[in-house]
Amino acid sequence: MTRTNWFILGMAVLAASLGGYVEHRHREPDASIVSRPLPSISLPDLSGKTHALSDYHGQRVLLNFWASWCGPCLAEMPALNHAQAKFGERGAIVVGIAMDDPSLTRAFVAAHPLNYPILLGDLTEPSTTLQLGDTTTVLPYSVLVGPDGRVLATHTGALSADEMATWLDPDSQP
Numbered sequence: 001m002t003r004t005n006w007f008i009l010g011m012a013v014l015a016a017s018l019g020g021y022v023e024h025r026h027r028e029p030d031a032s033i034v035s036r037p038l039p040s041i042s043l044p045d046l047s048g049k050t051h052a053l054s055d056y057h058g059q060r061v062l063l064n065f066w067a068s069w070c071g072p073c074l075a076e077m078p079a080l081n082h083a084q085a086k087f088g089e090r091g092a093i094v095v096g097i098a099m100d101d102p103s104l105t106r107a108f109v110a111a112h113p114l115n116y117p118i119l120l121g122d123l124t125e126p127s128t129t130l131q132l133g134d135t136t137t138v139l140p141y142s143v144l145v146g147p148d149g150r151v152l153a154t155h156t157g158a159l160s161a162d163e164m165a166t167w168l169d170p171d172s173q174p
Contacts, residue, residue, distance in 0.1 A: 066139055069104075
């Protein structure tokens, strides 16, 4: 290879690396929603009844975005069930928000009973996850909301059981 070809190849690698970095930085969760009031969002449950997310005001709420085709989401569900059973009596609640076709969600929940409410997320742009800071569009995605209705934390990917406990325990600071 000539010196010019090496230079062109090096510049192409540099440009691709820089582009990848910029794309990665652009798609990180939007931390600007943390400490802000939860946006005004209403979503239907599996029977079609609409619920405002503000209905949970006064509780510590873990909003967990998932889909029936998402392996990490499904692996996380037993821990979410356990967390709801453990912390539900202490004023916390897990709310699952399915970012999936409603018929697939209904079939999944019928086959895999959950002990926490499931709402149907809005898939049109801007999607419910995007409105709540998930600029990566990666599932699972979780948002912790404090009793005062302010967003306390966000997390892309599956939460561990320990992280869920920290998030839902009313005596802890996430």
